[in-house]
Amino acid sequence: MDIMDHYLYTKEHEWINIEDNIGTMGITDYAQSALGDITYVELPQQDQEVEQFEQFVSVESVKAASDIFCPMSGRIIEVNDKLEETPALINKDCYGKGWIAKIEIKDLDETSNLMSAEDYRSYLESLDH
Amino acid sequence: MSIEVALHNTPLAQEHIALGAKMVGFSGWNMPLQYEGILAEWEYNRKTCSIFDCSHMGEFIVHGCAIDSGLDRIVTQRIVDMPVKTCRYGAMLNEQGGVIDDLIVYRKALQEWMIVVNASNIEKNAKHFRERLTSKAVFEDISFETAKLDIQGPLSRDILKIFVPDIVELKYYTFDEFVLLGGKCLISRTGYTGEMGYEIYCPWEKSKELWQRILKNDKVRPTGLGVRDVLRIEMCYSLYGHELEETISPLDAGLDKFIDFEKNFIGKDVLLKQKSLGMNRRASCFTSDSRRSPRAGHKIFDEQGHIIGEVTSGTFSPALQMGVGLGFIETLSDNIGKKIFFGDEKNKATGKIIKRPFYKDGSLKH
Structure with a gap:
C-alpha cells in the first residue's frame, strides 16, 4: 500500500496534507483499494464548517456506499469538482488528482489526534493480523 | 463467544486465489468477489467474454414421470410438455404461496430431470423435495460433485466452439451433453447476465482443467460475484434473498409468466386468492x-x-x-x-x- 511520508492519517483511512494552515484531504490507497471502483462522490459544500472526525463526504463504489470523515475541524474552501464527472480519479491517484477537498484549519493542535506516516503504516500492519 | 462456520470451497478456490481474486463468504461458500475490478470485468462480459465459477449452486436429479413423481406439483412452471433437452425457469413455493427458491428445470429424458437451485438454499430445497416427491420418484442431490462454469458474453459461442464444435446448434434455453476434454458435460444455453452464454455442468474433478483451458484464450477473463450482481440487476433479474423470499409472493415479484395456473402446484390456492383480491x-x-x-x-x-x-x-x-x-x-x-x-x-x-x-x-x- 502506498503511503505519503509527510501526510497525516486517520484510523478511518483519510489523509490530510497541511501547508501553512490549509489542509488538502482525501482517502488513502488502502481505502480506495478496499472500496474498489469508485462511481460517485458526494462532495461537501463550499464554506461548510466541519468538525474533526465528522462525516463530511460520502463515497460510493459500484456495490457500496461509505462515509468519509473529516481529518480536522475548519471551513471547506475548495472542493475537487473533477470528481463529479471522474470519480475514478480517486482509484487512479488517491494522494494527488484524487484529492477531495481543501480546508482552512481551525486548530492545528488537532494534529495530535492524527497518525504520522510511520504510525499509519504500523496501524495497517496491525489490521492485517 | 463467536461461532465460526467453515466455508465450503468450490474445486476452483485455489485458482481464484492464484489469480488474485478478492474472496468473500457468500451463502456459506468461499467465492471470488472480483479479480481485476468490477468495471473492468463488466467490460469483458458485455463486450467479449467472461467466465464465472458457479460451482456453489445446487443441482438435483429427479427420476420419474412429471406428474406421478410429484415434481410437477413442486414447481410453478409447466413441465409436462417440455421437450427433452430444453430448460424452463420457475419457482417452488411454500403452502403460504411464498417463494422457497427460484430454479431451472432441465428435462434430460422423458423421466429424468435436473433442477438447478441457489447455493443458499441447497439443504432447504433438498429437504422440501424429499418431503414432497412421491414414492414413485428417485431423488439425488449432486450439488457437491457437480461444478458449474458460466461462459458469458458476445464471443462466448466463438470461444466454446473451439472446444465443442457442435455448440453452435444450441438454441436459447436448450441443452445437450457434449464431450469436452475427454469427458461428458452438460451444457445449456442459459445465463444470468443478459449476454449470449452457456452454463457448463461438469464433474467436480474435471473443472480445474476446464477452467484453465478456457482461460488460456486471451479473449476470456475471469469474473466474480460482484459483477455478476451488477449484470443481473441491469437485466432486472431477481435474486433470492432480495427480490424473492419465503415471505414474498411470486405475483408481487412479477413472476406471473413462470406460473402455470392450469395445473396444480403447492401454494396455488393462496395465489388465486391474491389474484382475486388484487395485488x-x-x-x-x-x-x-x-x-x-x-x-x-x-x-x-x-x-x-x-x-x-x-x-x-x-x-x-x-x-x-x-x-x-x-x-x-x-x-x-x-x-x-x-x-x-x-x-x-x-x-x-x-x-x-x-x-x-x-x-x-x-x-x-x-
Missing part, C-alpha cells in the same frame, strides 16, 4: 437521476415525501452510467415515468420508474 405492491425498476446509486434497504418516496416502497437491490450501472435499483412499490398501476426519491428520511436522491430491463443491447438471443 397491492409491484416489483418495479427505477433509474437514479445521477451517478448516486440506490442500495438495498433504502426507502422509496413519492414527490410528497410519503414512503411508497423499498429498494431490494441497487447498484451503479456501467451501461447507463447512473445508479439503478429494483424494489417493491405499493401501487396498483405500473407508474412508468413516475418521479420518485430514494434514500432515507435525511438524505434522498431523485429517480424515475422505467420499463424493464435497464440494459437493452445484450447479445442474449443472438
Whole structure:
C-alpha cells in the first residue's frame, strides 16, 4: 500500500496534507483499494464548517456506499469538482488528482489526534493480523 | 463467544486465489468477489467474454414421470410438455404461496430431470423435495460433485466452439451433453447476465482443467460475484434473498409468466386468492437521476415525501452510467415515468420508474 511520508492519517483511512494552515484531504490507497471502483462522490459544500472526525463526504463504489470523515475541524474552501464527472480519479491517484477537498484549519493542535506516516503504516500492519 | 462456520470451497478456490481474486463468504461458500475490478470485468462480459465459477449452486436429479413423481406439483412452471433437452425457469413455493427458491428445470429424458437451485438454499430445497416427491420418484442431490462454469458474453459461442464444435446448434434455453476434454458435460444455453452464454455442468474433478483451458484464450477473463450482481440487476433479474423470499409472493415479484395456473402446484390456492383480491405492491425498476446509486434497504418516496416502497437491490450501472435499483412499490398501476426519491428520511436522491430491463443491447438471443 502506498503511503505519503509527510501526510497525516486517520484510523478511518483519510489523509490530510497541511501547508501553512490549509489542509488538502482525501482517502488513502488502502481505502480506495478496499472500496474498489469508485462511481460517485458526494462532495461537501463550499464554506461548510466541519468538525474533526465528522462525516463530511460520502463515497460510493459500484456495490457500496461509505462515509468519509473529516481529518480536522475548519471551513471547506475548495472542493475537487473533477470528481463529479471522474470519480475514478480517486482509484487512479488517491494522494494527488484524487484529492477531495481543501480546508482552512481551525486548530492545528488537532494534529495530535492524527497518525504520522510511520504510525499509519504500523496501524495497517496491525489490521492485517 | 463467536461461532465460526467453515466455508465450503468450490474445486476452483485455489485458482481464484492464484489469480488474485478478492474472496468473500457468500451463502456459506468461499467465492471470488472480483479479480481485476468490477468495471473492468463488466467490460469483458458485455463486450467479449467472461467466465464465472458457479460451482456453489445446487443441482438435483429427479427420476420419474412429471406428474406421478410429484415434481410437477413442486414447481410453478409447466413441465409436462417440455421437450427433452430444453430448460424452463420457475419457482417452488411454500403452502403460504411464498417463494422457497427460484430454479431451472432441465428435462434430460422423458423421466429424468435436473433442477438447478441457489447455493443458499441447497439443504432447504433438498429437504422440501424429499418431503414432497412421491414414492414413485428417485431423488439425488449432486450439488457437491457437480461444478458449474458460466461462459458469458458476445464471443462466448466463438470461444466454446473451439472446444465443442457442435455448440453452435444450441438454441436459447436448450441443452445437450457434449464431450469436452475427454469427458461428458452438460451444457445449456442459459445465463444470468443478459449476454449470449452457456452454463457448463461438469464433474467436480474435471473443472480445474476446464477452467484453465478456457482461460488460456486471451479473449476470456475471469469474473466474480460482484459483477455478476451488477449484470443481473441491469437485466432486472431477481435474486433470492432480495427480490424473492419465503415471505414474498411470486405475483408481487412479477413472476406471473413462470406460473402455470392450469395445473396444480403447492401454494396455488393462496395465489388465486391474491389474484382475486388484487395485488397491492409491484416489483418495479427505477433509474437514479445521477451517478448516486440506490442500495438495498433504502426507502422509496413519492414527490410528497410519503414512503411508497423499498429498494431490494441497487447498484451503479456501467451501461447507463447512473445508479439503478429494483424494489417493491405499493401501487396498483405500473407508474412508468413516475418521479420518485430514494434514500432515507435525511438524505434522498431523485429517480424515475422505467420499463424493464435497464440494459437493452445484450447479445442474449443472438
